[in-house]
Amino acid sequence: MKTFGKRTGKNGASSDSTTPTPTPTTEVNSETSEQQSTQDESTSVQESEVDEAAPSKHPLQNTWTMWYLENDRNKSWEDMQNEITSVEFVENFWSLYNHIKPPSEIKMGSDYSLFKKGIRPMWEDAANKQGGRWLITVHKNSKSELDNLWLDVLLCLIGEGFDHTDEICGAVVNIRNKSNKISIWTANGMNEQAALEIGQKLRDSLHLGRYTLQYQLHKDSMVKQGSSVKSIYNL
Helix, strand or coil: CCCCCEEECCCCCEEECCCCCCCCHHHHHHHHHHHHHHHHHHHHHHHHHHHHHCCCCCEEEEEEEEEEECCCCCCCHHHHEEEEEEEEEHHHHHHHHCCCCCHHHCCCCCEEEEEECCCCCCCCCCCCCCCEEEEEEECCCCHHHHHHHHHHHHHHHHCCCCCCHHHEEEEEEECCCCCEEEEEEECCCCCHHHHHHHHHHHHHHHCCCCCCCEEEEHHHHHHCCHHHCCCCEEC
């Protein structure tokens, strides 16, 4: 280890006889540049690893459109239908579901509908007019049950939980004074095998032990209302 000597000034004070040689600026700049380059490379590698590790979205088999109907006597049924948005990924569905009110909290006389993109939630739509619906009637006081059943129905739809997926058009929840209703709409009401298998799958998946499922044709619902509509299948 190098020892620096002492020298005595005029007042007898001592000081270092030798001062350390400063590091050349060019060497400092070179080291700093190398460190920065190393940091940049490290950051680039980390960002690449994050991009590779980032989860990709999970596509749905079909794109689904959510609709909201708010009752207004001054408008036609078609004009009351409001298209909220369409979802084509699982993540988009949950983002939508978590940002809207559950059925139990929307206005009386209102509906939510989820249909395959391109199909309107109306009897008159070309995809629906030959079909019908499986109907579940939910008691007015069962708010949490209504919300849970509706969510289960939505998951059955987007998860393609039915064997006859080509027969599925969509689902509707109606908020009404006497009772609330959830229905699953199918394309061909006269396809008995498909309709019954969809109904049974619905009963099993939603654990509808005490509920009676009724299948009604849209053409009958067009000319009759409420309990006067005849059911062609029951489960």
